[in-house]
Amino acid sequence: GxxxxxxxxxxxxxxxxxxxxxxxxxxxxxxxxxxxxxxHPHLLQLRPESGLERVDTLSVMMSAQALSGEVEMSRLLDSLMRIMLHNAGAEYGAVIFDDEGKWTIEAWGTSADIRIESVPLGEESEIVPAPIVGYAARTQEVIVLHDASNEGMFVRNTYVRNKGLKSVLCLPIIHQNQLTCVLYMENKLSRSVFTPQRLDILKLLGSQCAISIKNAKLYTGIQYLKENLELQVEERTRSLEQSMRETSAALAEASVYEERNRIAQEIHDIVGHTLTSTILQIEAGKRLLHKDMQAGVQRLNEAQDLVRHSLNEIRGSVHMLKEDKYAHLPNMLQELIRDTERNAGVTIHASIHDLPEWLSAACKKTIYHALQEGLTNGIRHGGSKVFHFNLMLVGSELEFRLQDQGIGARTIVNGFGLKTMRERVEQLGGSLTVDSRPDQGCLLLINLPYQKQWIGEKEWKKSRL
Structure with a gap:
């Protein structure tokens, strides 16, 4: 120069x-x-920037800004379609998403008529050419056809042939190495519409589009949770209320059943023991009436007193006495032993060691009725006249041992009394065994657990119940 x-x-x-x-x-x-x-400004013959290039640059900036500002999926798809159609120079386009392995057309149409609707992509789809979209999605390569009806691998495609397509573009939109969607564009009037410059612009907008689509999906999910949260809370509340009503009804029924059994057990223990003693008193009175009238009458009066006492006990059980009559268990056991010896004419060798003061009412009641039932069975079924009773703490258990010297038996039949006694013991976490052999009497052994607990600097032993 x-x-x-x-x-x-x-x-x-x-x-x-x-x-x-x-x-x-x-x-x-x-x-x-x-x-x-x-x-040398006067020597340079520079080509002025074309209006098309200026418009494309401004369009890209405005388009990217518009896409980034949309968070609702329907509005985003509408904006995406209009922006892509404008920047690509296309007459018609569509956006296709992968829905768990099934491709779905979410938006399609022209600039004047864009439809937002989910339509499955079929092989014979009349909205987009499925083979072109499928090839682009599978290979993740951009497909550009400058004269689709006359050249290229899709000239025989029914959709391409029937519509007489000229320019075709199928652009996979990828974000973070994952295929987000596929953009399809077509023009039936002009060849070679999708130039490299326009393709670069569409790729740039596609990157922003992928981010916006991801944000829109998150926003849609949040909106769904927000709109359905109250409904879910109401449904969960109704479910919990129904569950609570059913549980309350079940507990009420169980409580009634348990109380019914408790009263039945109470009446059985009282009546069984009292009637056994009463029968023995009456039999003794009958024998004495011919020999000693006064002694016989005395026996009958004692039997009458036993029946009255039993009736009072039954009434107390039916009315569910609130006072804890088992509060002083050793005294109650000694009284039961004395009454049984006097009324049944038996001898009971008892050894009751120091017991924890905080034994529960259920534990005391179980021990009392176990002794009552054991003595009754030993007298009625075993014919025993002598008993050995021992109640003491052994290690971490409270041991109940009642041995009679009756006739014994090879097998023990679990009647109502023994079955009730076993249930009471097992409810307290304990164990009950009955050992009986012919001519060797019967042994009733009960073990009830308890645990130690530390309070301050003192050690206390506490019943588990």
């Missing part, structure tokens, strides 16, 4: 100066290009 200037050949200088400036710009030597433009 400088040579042309020295030789006075302005036209030659313009050509070489312009080529040098464009080369500097292409190589990235912008400083050299700026100096050249400053020193």
């Amino acid at each position: 400088k040579y042309g200037l020295r030789q006075g050949k302005q036209r030659l200088a313009r050509i070489y100066m312009t080529e040098a400036y464009e080369a500097y710009v292409q190589w990235g030597a912008l400083a050299k290009a700026a100096v050249l433009k400053q020193e």
Whole structure:
């Protein structure tokens, strides 16, 4: 260029100066290009930036801003379709999503008529050519056809042939190495519409589109949870209320059943023991009436007193006495032993060691009725006249031992009394065994657990119940 200037050949200088400036710009030597433009501005024949390029740049910025501002999926798809159709120069387009392995068309149409609706992508779809979309999704490659009806691998496709397509673009939109969706564009009027420049713009917008779609999906999920949270809470509340009503009814029924059994057990223990003693008193009175009238009458009076006492006990059980008559267990046991010896004419060798004061009412009641039932069975079924009773703490258990000297038996039949006694013991976490052999009497052994507990600096032993 400088040579042309020295030789006075302005036209030659313009050509070489312009080529040098464009080369500097292409190589990235912008400083050299700026100096050249400053020193010889009249020699540079620069091509002015086209209106199309200015519009594309501004359009990309506005489009990216519009896409980033949408969080609702329907509005985002509508904006995406309009922006892509405008920047691609397409007449018609569609957006296809992968829904758990099944491709679904979510939006399609022209700039004047865009439809937002989920439609499964079938092989014979009339909305988009399924083979082109499937190929782009599978290979994740951009498909550009400049004259789809006359050249390329899809010239025989029914959709392409029937619509007489010219330009076709299928662009997979990928974000973080994952396929987000597929953008399909077509033009039936012009060939080679989708130029490399337009394709670069669509790829740039596609990156922003992928981010916006991800945000829109998150927003849709949050909105769904927000709208359905109150309904879910109400449904859960109704379910809990129904469950509580059913549980309350079941507990009430169980409570009634338990109380019914308790009263039945109480009456059985009282009546069984009292009637056994009463029968023995009456039999003794009958024998004494012929020998000693006064002694016989005394026996009958004692039997009458026993019946009255039993009736009072039954009434107390039916009315569910609130007072704890088993509060002083050793005294109650001694009283039971004395009454049995007096009324049944038996001998009971008892050894009751010091017991914890905090034994529960259930534990005391179980011990009392176990002794009552054991004595009754030993007298009635075993014919025993002598008993040995021992109640003491052994290690971590309270041991109940009642041995009679009756006739014994090879097998023990679990009647109502023995069955009730076993249930009471097992409810307290204990164990009950009955050992009986012919002519060797019967042994009733009960073990009830308890645990130690520390309070301050003192050690206390506490019943588990």
